[in-house]
Amino acid sequence: MTHTPGPWTVETTHSNHYATRGREVLRVRIGEYRTTGILGPASEPSAQANARLIAAAPDLLEALEGTIGALVEYSNQNHMREEDMDEDGYCQPLADAHAAIAKATGQQ
DSSP: OOOOOSOEEEEEEEOOSTTTTTSEEEEEEETTTEEOOOOEETTOHHHHHHHHHHHHHHHHHHHHHHHHHHHHHHHHHTTOOGGGBOTTSOBHHHHHHHHHHHHHHTOO
């Protein structure tokens, strides 16, 4: 299964939840209808940062997947040193990229 296509956007809304009733809170709208749970008060910097990061997730995943080809080509052309490789022969940034994509897509 794949994720809901974008855009994913941050929205400020008034909460009906008992703990935050009447306060402005942040949510991330995922696709046309779905939203995340409440991420925190709209005035809280960490809630704002979390909301932006979640909303950017599809774009970040796409960019990282596109970057892998360039990293593979670079490591092949430059004959990366063994100490720059992990146990599978990947340079560490490439291994990190594969791990992040696996985590995002549920393949981990």
